[in-house]
Amino acid sequence: MEYSNDFKYDLKVGQVGEQMLAKILTDAKIEVKRDSWICKSGNIAIEFESRGKPSGISTTQADWWCFIVSGKIDDKVMVLIETNKLKEIARKYYLDGCIKKMGDNNTSISILIPYGEIIKDYPSKKKSIIEQKEKEISRLKSENDFLKEIISKCYFESTKNR
Numbered sequence: 001m002e003y004s005n006d007f008k009y010d011l012k013v014g015q016v017g018e019q020m021l022a023k024i025l026t027d028a029k030i031e032v033k034r035d036s037w038i039c040k041s042g043n044i045a046i047e048f049e050s051r052g053k054p055s056g057i058s059t060t061q062a063d064w065w066c067f068i069v070s071g072k073i074d075d076k077v078m079v080l081i082e083t084n085k086l087k088e089i090a091r092k093y094y095l096d097g098c099i100k101k102m103g104d105n106n107t108s109i110s111i112l113i114p115y116g117e118i119i120k121d122y123p124s125k126k127k128s129i130i131e132q133k134e135k136e137i138s139r140l141k142s143e144n145d146f147l148k149e150i151i152s153k154c155y156f157e158s159t160k161n162r
Contacts, residue, residue, distance in 0.1 A: 024064055028063040029061055029062045029063050030062055030080075031064070031065045031066070033068065034070050035071075036071035037071070038071070038115055043114055044067055044113045044114075045100070045112055046110055046112075047109070048110065048111060049108065049109040051107050057111075060083060062083050063082065064082055066079065066080045067079045069115075079115070089113055089117060090111045093117075098113070099111055100112055
């Protein structure tokens with residue numbers, strides 16, 4: 001979105017935001033989580049399994065998730081995120097091994113996401129895979145160049161000693 005110091009333009013942008021929120025609140029299914037550990041741990045816990053069965057993010061029917069930050073903040077902060085976006089972020093942290101048993105007798109398993117991470121712009125999975133492949137190719141090229149250099153030195157040394 002472009003910056004503007006024109007009040008009428010800014011007002012229209014704000015009104016579009018108000019309409020978006022009103023539509024979500026009236027038409028969408030929202031899963032609400034009230035979490036007092038966010039302030040203590042710095043993480044949002046996204047449950048995906050409980051008692052050996054899929055639960056939470058794995059089974060949600062919600063279009064959006066809302067996290068109410070309780071505890072030190074006294075329920076004065078709420079974060080609203082589209083479920084598909086939350087799943088995309090959760091998948092990244094799941095693959096990184098950021099999971100923890102919790103709940104009653106540690107019968108639930110959750111993905112831990114640092115709360116600041118949910119507002120970052122994450123690349124799509126496809127872009128992420130492409131970046132991984134590019135890094136692998138770069139690494140292999142470096143190894144190949146190194147091996148060529150060693151072979152060249154060995155060849156030079158063997159011809160020098162003849």
